[in-house]
Amino acid sequence: MTSNARARRGAITRRRALRSTQVVAALAVAVLAAGCGSRVDETHMAARLSALGSAGRSGGSTGEPVGAASDLTNGRDPAASTAAAPVDGSGATSTSSPTGGTAGASGAGSSGHGGTAAAGQPAVTARSGSGDTVVVSAHAPGSAAAASAASNPPSAAAAGPVSTPGAAAKAPVVVGHIGDYSGVVGTVLKGGNVTAQIIARNVNDHGGLDGHPVQLVSADAGGDPARALSLVRDMVENKGAVAFVGNMWPLSGSGPRDYLEQHKIPVIGGDGSTAVWFQSPMYFPSAAAWPTVSFGAAKTLVDAGQKKIAVVYCVEVEPCKTWHDVAVAKAPGIGGQVVYDAQVSLAQPDFTAECIQAQRNGADGIMAGVDGPSIVRLARACAQQGYKPQFVTGSLAVIESIAKDPNLDGLMAPVGTFPHMADDLPGAKEYQQAIAHYAPTMASSPTTTTVWTAGALLIEAAKVHLPDKVTPAAFFPGLYAIKNNTLGGLVGPLSFSPDAPAGTVRCVFSIKVVGGRFTAPDGSKQQCL
Numbered sequence: 452m453t454s455n456a457r458a459r460r461g462a463i464t465r466r467r468a469l470r471s472t473q474v475v476a477a478l479a480v481a482v483l484a485a486g487c488g489s490r491v492d493e494t495h496m497a498a499r500l501s502a503l504g505s506a507g508r509s510g511g512s513t514g515e516p517v518g519a520a521s522d523l524t525n526g527r528d529p530a531a532s533t534a535a536a537p538v539d540g541s542g543a544t545s546t547s548s549p550t551g552g553t554a555g556a557s558g559a560g561s562s563g564h565g566g567t568a569a570a571g572q573p574a575v576t577a578r579s580g581s582g583d584t585v586v587v588s589a590h591a592p593g594s595a596a597a598a599s600a601a602s603n604p605p606s607a608a609a610a611g612p613v614s615t616p617g618a619a620a621k622a623p624v625v626v627g628h629i630g631d632y633s634g635v636v637g638t639v640l641k642g643g644n645v646t647a648q649i650i651a652r653n654v655n656d657h658g659g660l661d662g663h664p665v666q667l668v669s670a671d672a673g674g675d676p677a678r679a680l681s682l683v684r685d686m687v688e689n690k691g692a693v694a695f696v697g698n699m700w701p702l703s704g705s706g707p708r709d710y711l712e713q714h715k716i717p718v719i720g721g722d723g724s725t726a727v728w729f730q731s732p733m734y735f736p737s738a739a740a741w742p743t744v745s746f747g748a749a750k751t752l753v754d755a756g757q758k759k760i761a762v763v764y765c766v767e768v769e770p771c772k773t774w775h776d777v778a779v780a781k782a783p784g785i786g787g788q789v790v791y792d793a794q795v796s797l798a799q800p801d802f803t804a805e806c807i808q809a810q811r812n813g814a815d816g817i818m819a820g821v822d823g824p825s826i827v828r829l830a831r832a833c834a835q836q837g838y839k840p841q842f843v844t845g846s847l848a849v850i851e852s853i854a855k856d857p858n859l860d861g862l863m864a865p866v867g868t869f870p871h872m873a874d875d876l877p878g879a880k881e882y883q884q885a886i887a888h889y890a891p892t893m894a895s896s897p898t899t900t901t902v903w904t905a906g907a908l909l910i911e912a913a914k915v916h917l918p919d920k921v922t923p924a925a926f927f928p929g930l931y932a933i934k935n936n937t938l939g940g941l942v943g944p945l946s947f948s949p950d951a952p953a954g955t956v957r958c959v960f961s962i963k964v965v966g967g968r969f970t971a972p973d974g975s976k977q978q979c980l
Contacts, residue, residue, distance in 0.1 A: 650906035676706025697905030720905020739867035747865030757816030764820035774820030870971035
């Protein structure tokens with residue numbers, strides 16, 4: 452054997468010995484910590500062993516929340532869930548793609564008192580609902596830690612347990628969140644799941660829910676009621692969810708109704724766009740009812756002087772039919788007239804025929820009950836005919852990108868919760884600060900304010916003392932105590948009772964596109980209809 456070969460073999464032997472020593476040392480730390488009564492998260496150990504080149508098992512491999520984890524499974528079957536490692540009491544973790552691949556992961560580290568960026572709660576890479584990636588982070592924008600996290604996204608193997616100041620005194624509360632973040636309405640709901648994570652982080656950074664850290668478990672129902680039922684059952688029976696918050700499921704929300712009523716599990720806040728929110732005693736809406744938004748759209752046109760109305764509405768979802776029916780029924784009573792109506796598809800590539808017919812029938816305003824991309828195509832088709840009516844849409848159809856289209860300058864929309872650009876209320880200002888702090892790249896919208904308002908409702912419900920072991924029943928006293936409560940002006944008056952489903956919320960806010968951006972012409976002032 453040559454001297455070079457002997458040297459290489461000696462180096463390999465030394466590296467193996469060092470690696471064995473490191474593995475033994477890591478395992479010794481785990482045994483010592485366990486003997487002292489401290490819990491060492493399997494995920495953290497797996498990351499350490501992985502870094503040393505050894506095999507390890509991730510504590511989040513089953514998708515179960517560990518510590519105060521979030522499991523954004525994005526619509527995969529619960530049985531097949533392989534969510535990346537959960538993290539801390541912040542309620543955030545990595546996002547898994549619908550195909551099962553990990554799209555991003557939480558960072559490692561532990562925070563000291565005050566949750567400083569240097570100590571660092573983990574960043575979380577999450578899909579906002581239609582492919583956009585948003586980093587949910589506890590680092591303040593512009594900080595060195597934030598810049599480092601953005602330029603060096605951590606891998607799943609680096610995830611580890613992180614403490615949250617002031618939110619670990621009591622047992623954690625597992626809360627579910629489900630949305631239709633893929634499929635036909637996925638585009639208009641983007642950001643809802645990310646906002647749910649932000650709520651969990653913000654709650655935990657301020658002491659938890661009556662002292663209980665929140666674990667957020669989130670998933671995508673894809674607009675399928677049967678899938679929503681499967682996800683709800685999995686979250687309750689396998690992941691320990693005791694309530695749901697901010698569910699954005701206009702297509703799938705009716706699927707779990709019987710199960711939720713049978714097990715008496717509350718859905719605290721959400722889109723409020725379908726009838727089930729006002730029929731089931733387990734659904735507690737936190738936004739104006741969709742008929743109210745629809746009536747607000749008709750009134751917006753009439754108040755602006757456009758009294759001859761064309762109604763264009765989609766065939767795919769229940770709220771679109773409501774949009775049409777309310778306009779036809781209510782417009783005459785406020786001085787308006789529906790002169791043309793047309794049912795269309797959200798997949799329709801061109802709306803020239805509808806524009807021509809609306810113009811021929813003398814419509815000076817169009818109520819567009821379609822999603823954001825469709826209203827862009829509608830406005831373009833009308834402009835190509837030299838027809839420029841006043842466009843009005845509503846709430847969840849509003850996404851930030853449509854404001855950039857010059858054909859939609861002047862677009863108006865009533866929305867069911869406070870305007871997403873407003874900061875003239877304490878709760879709205881807190882929302883703006885939370886977005887800037889945790890997810891500065893996320894685009895705000897009526898969807899994100901709806902989920903945020905649901906978080907405010909959850910906090911309000913928890914003001915009636917939660918027991919040491921929180922069950923679904925623990926939320927009902929606080930919910931039933933809510934009477935004519937606007938959550939600080941974030942929504943119209945809410946009232947709940949054990950004797951009947953929720954009443955209709957009849958107040959809306961106004962937003963308008965001016966100069967390529969959404970504005971709030973009346974601030975956070977509500978109009979009650």
